[in-house]
Amino acid sequence: MDWLTNPDVWISLATLTALEVVLGIDNLIFISILSGKLPAEQQSRARKLGLALALITRILLLASLAWVVKMDKPFIEKTLSLSGHELKLAVSGKDLVLIVGGLFLLWKSVREIHHKLEGEDGEKSAGVAPTFVSVIVQILLLDIVFSLDSVITAVGMVKMLGVMIAAVILAMIVMLVFVNQISGFVDRHPTVKMLALSFLILIGTMLVAEGFHQHVNKGYIYFAMVFAVAVEFLNIRSRRKSDAVKLHQEYR
Secondary structure (H helix, E strand, C coil), rough: HHHHHHHHHHHHHHHHHHHHHHHHHHHHHHHHHHHHCCCCCHHHHHHHHHHHHHHHHHHHHHHHHHHCCCCCEEEEEEEEEEEEEEEEEEEEEEHHHHHHHHHHHHHHHHHHHHHHHHCCCCCHHHHHHHHHHHHHHHHHHHHHHHHHHHHHHHHHHCCCCHHHHHHHHHHHHHHHHHHHHHHHHHHHCHHHHHHHHHHHHHHHHHHHHHHCCCCCHHHHHHHHHHHHHHHHHHHHHHCCCCCCCCCCCCCC
């Protein structure tokens, strides 16, 4: 129980929970749109069942990735000769997950930034089949895609599986209780969403570096995040009221 008195654990839990909340807004919007296509008497049940199943699949995915990351034994070991210098190449399951996960975060965050600013608004809303089973299936399948970035982020930022799961559950509870307030805040201040996506670029770069055995002190990452958030909130406080930029949504 030493982790209870470890400030690093609480800082990582708070940071990860906040990041999961901001990144999860799109997921809740997507679920509300899918369930909104059903008859009124089925909408609430679809939302609750979809969120419950999505949370279970997210925790299972989190546990499986956290388990793979512990596979330190290299399954590929080669010695390469470059210009007379020998270079030892050792790739383990952990390295592979970190590199692939980091590259995925880089791709996903850059793609999301592009889509939020320059993509077509509501381009995928019309293709949703309005039956209860199909809506639940689509919630489960697309939640895996939606949650990959948050799950990989959790694995990259925190070493303890319990802290990862706690952050995911806390974020889900916060979103369920304050979804309207959080969504409204992000709509009024879209730079917060862009800031969260830029954090993914930072974390993705760190994961790729870790995969190539270049350790990055997470204290620097947390400092950069906290400093950026502090600057953004100062900007929000000092900014005059004006029409905010409207971010595009794939599902509208």
